[in-house]
Amino acid sequence: MRMPRTIPLAALLVLAGCARFSFQQPTAQLVAVQVTGVGLEGGALRLQLDVHNPNAYRLTTTRIAVSIDLDGTHFGDVELAQAIALPAQTTTPVEIPLAFTWSGVGAGARALLGRGAVRYGLTGRLEVDTPVGPRRVEVRGAGDVSLRDIVGGGGAGL
Numbered sequence: 001m002r003m004p005r006t007i008p009l010a011a012l013l014v015l016a017g018c019a020r021f022s023f024q025q026p027t028a029q030l031v032a033v034q035v036t037g038v039g040l041e042g043g044a045l046r047l048q049l050d051v052h053n054p055n056a057y058r059l060t061t062t063r064i065a066v067s068i069d070l071d072g073t074h075f076g077d078v079e080l081a082q083a084i085a086l087p088a089q090t091t092t093p094v095e096i097p098l099a100f101t102w103s104g105v106g107a108g109a110r111a112l113l114g115r116g117a118v119r120y121g122l123t124g125r126l127e128v129d130t131p132v133g134p135r136r137v138e139v140r141g142a143g144d145v146s147l148r149d150i151v152g153g154g155g156a157g158l
Contacts, residue, residue, distance in 0.1 A: 023055065023130055023132065023135060024054040024055050025054075025137045026051055026052060026053050026054065026055075026059060026086060026126060026128065026137055027051070027052045027054075027139075028049045028050070028051045028052075028094075028122075028124075028126065028139045028141070029049065029050045029052075029141065030047060030048070030049055030120070030122055030141060030143070030145075031048050031049070031050050031093075032047075032048040033045055033046070033047055033048075033145055034046045034048070036097070041101055041102065042099060042100045042101040042102050043099075043100055044097060044098065044099050044100070045076075045097070045098045045100065046095050046096070046097055046098070047066075047068070047078070047095070047096045047097075047098050048093055048094070048095050048096075049064075049066075049093070049094045049095075049096060050091050050092070050093055050094075051084075051086055051091065051092050051093075051094050051126070052090070052091040052092075053086040053087065053088060053089065053090060053091075053092070054089060055088060055089070055130075056088055056089065057088050057130070057131055058085060058086065058087055058088055059085075059086040059128040059129065059130055060083050060084065060085055060086065060128060060129045061080075061082075061083065061084040061086065061094075061126060061127065061128050062081070062083065062127045062128065062129055062134065063079065063080070063081045063125075063126075063127040064078075064079070064080040064081075064084075064094065064096060064124065064125075064126055064127075065077070065078070065079045065080075065124050065125050066078055066096065066122055066123065066124030066125075066139065067122070067123050067124055068098065068120060068121070068122050069120065069121040069122075070118050070119070070120055071118055071119050072119075072121075075100055075120075076098045076099060076100040076101075077098075078096050078097065078098045078099075080094075080096050080097075086128070117144045117145060118144065118145055119142070119143075119144055120142065120143060120144070120145050121141075121142045122139065122140065122141045122142070123138075123139065123140050124138075124139045124140075125137065125138055125139060126139055
């Protein structure tokens with residue numbers, strides 16, 4: 001018995017459609033840190049992350065949660081629960097407010113004064129909606145942020 005040609009063609013189209021929606025993890029890079037406020041118990045920063053969507057389709061964040069350490073000392077946590085569009089194959093700047101306490105500043109301040117830069121570690125998670133359902137993406141990075149990057153808003157890569 002001979003199989004109709006439309007079945008293999010339909011299967012090929014389904015496979016091609018699935019390949020179009022294969023999921024590649026977005027990446028995040030810390031590019032700037034800006035001091036937005038200082039008080040008796042701590043202060044506030046604005047982190048700028050560049051989030052890259054390598055997929056051939058749009059993603060939308062539903063939650064971003066990150067933790068930042070300075071020279072091995074926990075500095076602060078932030079959670080941003082809002083929808084941010086991440087267009088296909090594009091890098092999108094995302095600004096995230098971060099509150100900190102003075103207790104986490106000691107190691108970072110010593111490093112800034114001693115060598116003009118501080119080593120940071122960034123860990124967290126992006127939650128995104130995709131055409132094939134929600135996904136959680138782990139984000140990790142480390143690097144150095146110079147005093148110029150913190151005060152002047154320059155870039156620091158992950």
